[in-house]
Amino acid sequence: MGRYFRRRLLTAIPVFFGITILVFCMLNLAQGSILDLMGEGSGATDADRSALAASLGLDQPLPQRYLSWLGGLLRGDLGNSYTNGKPVAGLIAQRVGPSLLLTGTGVVLAIAIALPLGVLAAWKPRSGWDRVASALSLVSFGVPGFFLCLAGIFVFSVTLGWLPANGMYAAGRFTSLADLLRHLILPAGVVCLSSVGELVKQTRAACLETLGEDYIRTAYAKGLTERAVMVRHAFRGSMIPVLTTILSHIPHILGGSVVVEQIFGWQGMGSLLFSGISGRDYPVVMGVTVVIALTVLLTNLLLDLVYGLVDPRVRYGKG
Amino acid sequence: MKRLIALLMAAVLALGLTACGGEKETAEQVTVRYGLSNAWDSLMPYNSPSGSNYTRIVCDKIYDRLAYVHADGTLDPRGAKSWESTDDGMAVLFHLDEKAAFHDGTPVTAQHWADTIALITNPDCPALGRGTFSVLAGTDSNGCAVAGEQLGAEAVDEYTLKLTFKSAITPEDFLLDKNRELYVLPTHLLADTEPADIMELDLWDAPVGSGPCKFVEEIPGSQLVLDINKDYQLGCPDFDQLVVTVIDKSNLLSSLISGDLDYYAFGGNLSMDDAETAKAGGIEVLEGEVPNTFYELMLNCETIPSAEVRRAIDLALDKEALCLQSTHGLGEPTATDVTPGTEYTCSLTWQRDVEGAKTLLEQGGYDGRTYTLACTSNRSGLAALMQQELAEVGMNVTIETVDSAALFSGMADGKYDMAIASHTPGALPLWFTESRLSESNNIFHIADLEPYTYYIDQIKSSSGWETRQVMLDKLQELLADQRPFIPLWFGRTLHAQSPTVDNIDYPSSSFSNENIWAWRMKEA
């Protein structure tokens, strides 16, 4: 087990560098750089452009730029933003919290709704619960996120006036928990709605699957109540696909939701990534990628280990 | 499992909250919430790669400028109380306001202004946008100070700044053109730093200026908290704090209606189409008087080498319909880039002429090739309309919807043949042409700039209105004949009035300054 774990850790390293090289090349393949955005495309002179290129190191060849970025990374330095010159690590540190709060709350809410609902729907197919589950996943899969945001703002902020339409705090900074929570409800609700559908579907499908297994029949035969069978056996047996789905949300939790953050003016990683892309601020995009890549690699490690814990039949490969 | 979920939830909440929560504020402060659809980049005004209006409008709060420019082109005192022309129009004296002071209490003197300009024009200083200063004596065409020459910015006495120019210019024209790029920096805090290291200073993380607002804290790209500078020389508003938040433009109006924003830049601009929605939401709407957008179709004169073909495109476009689609009736189609309502005029008119366009296409030897028209995604409808109009005269066009970085780079390297762009018009005759018809920024790929630069230099160097107008007419004739770009229309906007704040000079916001010192909270 320990050896397996060590091996997985070691193999994560080339994957990590693969990702950074790929993203770096992709970014530089994309058309336009920060130099094209100077003076909104028209007000700057060639002298301005070459001055900026020199100060950002954009006049160096591509491999050299990658290597110097990598060198910085190994020293723990993610470089400085092209647009505002601030250290990227600091920018990301400012944004991780809000993203974690927003997407984390949304996804945890979604899990809290989806697990019981999925089990109930599988337990009594075509019952009221099953219909609720279907309807919920339909909304989740059939309505685009930006529409949920804007419709939510229109209903709850503009018409009813119950909830704030933007931002994290009423006065620009943390004053009270209640204030933050009030601002959190609408965007987190949208995040929850957009991820709940897949979770419900997966839970229901996995539960149905396990209900057909032999050990469930044995459990019934032993005279256990239906309830006990559902909770103790069917639910546990269906954990693998459910966990897969949940853990696949983790990079999303950290990466934030671009659309939701953009519309609500939420200060998270998603809007940082988006402004980094549209402003061709490569160090910022690379920094966000590194952080997300690290989390994904760690969760995938975790996922493989959890498979083993949940389902003891899975044996780890030799060596 | 329930326990696990609860635990997970608590952990996430706790993590998020610790990361978000700053120190608690107990004092009751009146805050004005200010929305912006795009982020500023740098809070050091001479280190902004984009040089965008978003950065300008934010720097306008922290730093002070010489004057306040109204939308109609009139000027009010700001950092300078008055100004006068001297040395036969070759120089201008600015009499500074003695009450002006930096946020650290240091009075602003003429020396600060002169030192700022000396610093930014210093070739060792990695400043951006110093092209602004190329009008000053002692600088080269990029705005770098020339060694051995006297720089045209000096402090005559403690409160008199003298700017000397390369050619005669009136103080009004100078301010109209350059005021939004001229800020005074706290040079007393920069004295010990080498010019080359200026941008590395920690000062720019918490900038000190002499503007109407003081920096408090920033989440770059997302939020800026400013305190009102109660000692500002022109007075201060009756609230304590200004919070600038970046919100997607689809949420600006809804936030204003729901009361989660007090105002949004620029000037609460609102399309005609949204006016009824705003009114239904209880927002008062006023119509702007002054054109604040200018739309053009950029052409690539290298891939569309024939002037006849370029003129044919001009004739093929139904500017009336395009203008209506974009402005919903708040715009005037135009044949020129000269802003209507200013001192200068242009007698050219436009008309759609499908047959004429076909003839011109034939004369120009159009071979039926397909041109690429680039636009940003919010203008794809406009592009689709143009595509149909050009198809009517037999010209094939495909549309590429890209973001602005790709659009400008594609125009610069010749990947696209046409692109739709819009600008904030200026009151000066050369506001559009001077920077675009120059060797260092030849965005239209014109093979021979000489004829244009001849007229531009003539207009710049002549002093009287009359000679300038004559030269301007000649330049416009040349442009009409060569059509390196196609002027489309000048648009106005509606201003969604703040439900909570009074006395906002909405129209002037488009010109990158706001009279925040005069804003007043409405009685509840």
Added chain:
Amino acid sequence: MEEKRLGRSPWDRFRADRRAMVCLYILCLEILAVLLLPPLLGLEPNASDLEAGFWAPPSAQHPLGTDDVGRDLLARLLSGGQVSLFIGLSSAAISTALGVPLGLLAGYRRGAWEFWIMRLADIFQTFPSIVLVLCLVTVVGPSATNIVLVLGLLGWTGIARLVYGNTLAVREREYVLAAKGLGARTGTILRRNVLPNVISPVWCSIPLRAGRAILSESSLSFLGFGIRAPQASWGSMIQYASNLTVLTARPWVWLPPGLCIILTVLCLAGIGDGLRDALDPRFDGRRS
């Protein structure tokens, strides 16, 4: 073998499922409508009717009104349907075609297969999709095909992980071990013994994926990386609702494409459920 015992082919069982059949009919009808109606009715999705004006409300001439440049919204709804159904179905198909075999191989063969496939999945899952989209859009230009490629290529990891996780559990089962012991070839074991037992969550995930792809295109439009103008798609049409006035005062603009997306997702989900039930005999009989 099981099929013989039950005496019914999967197709028979699928046909007996009324709900699934209704969904299949509706989807076919939808496909036929978007393909055949525009030429039959002579609808022009890209021509502006300047007389009707911009944002005209529904009328006899334009049953669904006109859009921001005076184009007939009904014509755009139908031609947009072609694009959206294409994007949804093909990207889901690409994801599945890549994800299922890779997941099976990784889970069953393990060793080097598992290592390379799952590490590749790591890379793809980590990759910020918006970077890939930006790159593709600016290098080769925005188009429906490119969006299909991007969404399809990025989507396989989810399916592969699902299949992989299930395969890990199934490969140690008695029937698989027995088949192996009897000397069956790997391909046969995978096809006959493993695949049927791991595929059912995939069946219900494909239709949802297709629906999500249709919506992703809409989000891409919102961020400015949508399909090539003047082409229409349901995603880009529902995009009009990002304007407060359209959202509140002109529901006829965004409601039809929205309903079309929901209907499509609903039908795809119904078909997916039906397929799963039909292909997995264990569900037979327990469900009414």
